[in-house]
């Protein structure tokens with residue numbers, strides 16, 4: 001299967017029977033997953049565990065049981081700095097990641113922290129340069145989303161976890177981000193992206209899809225995923241998006 005590695009040297013992200021409990025509630029249940037370089041989408045209804053899964057891979061949530069390996073290294077054993085150099089996690093809610101006075105400082109923060117020069121062309125692709133003097137807290141929803149993504153991916157990590165990155169983006173923003181994901185692929189990165197919209201996912205030409213349902217992996221395979229499977233697992237199918245937008 002494309003993107004799901006048969007060759008161990010290709011394997012970038014591996015989860016082995018990962019369970020996560022938050023405030024006494026089991027949010028992920030025995031999740032096992034193997035992903036190689038390329039673009040992978042994760043789909044699932046609200047509350048199915050997408051954000052929790054991405055945060056767990058990033059090392060921001062510790063599993064109750066099971067293992068998360070990135071490039072063969074157990075994420076829970078990495079220092080925060082080591083993990084951040086390998087893995088960029090872009091927040092679903094952009095405001096959660098902001099704490100600086102200007103957008104420029106927000107974008108530079110990770111570079112200073114990790115001691116890397118960064119890849120500024122990723123920032124300009126997202127149209128963030130014109131916002132550099134603004135307060136991140138004064139931005140529109142779509143601007144905040146672009147800045148939030150830019151302030152992580154500028155560090156050029158080999159693994160990128162994008163949590164509903166298209167939420168709130170306008171046509172130009174969506175096109176820029178689709179182009180950027182294609183560049184990530186060409187750079188040999190591993191991108192795991194949560195989305196609700198299979199039509200946008202189609203544009204990304206992903207290698208694999210994974211569907212979460214009530215914290216469990218219910219379907220996994222090579223893209224595309226059929227509308228029938230989407231609908232069965234409470235995800236808006238393409239035909240609904242097309243019918244409402246026609």
Ligand SMILES: Nc1ncnc2c1ncn2[C@@H]1O[C@H](COP(=O)(O)OP(=O)(O)O)[C@@H](O)[C@H]1O
Pocket residue numbers: 022023025027044045046047048049050051052053
């Ligand atoms: N800190 C938390 N404490 C308790 N429950 C949580 C916490 N974070 C998320 N949850 C619950 O875990 C489930 C999965 O949440 P989440 O991973 O955010 O889902 P998704 O991103 O797929 O919408 C939801 O039922 C959510 O309410």
Ligand SMILES: [Mg+2]
Pocket residue numbers: 050051052092163
């Ligand atoms: Mg989420």
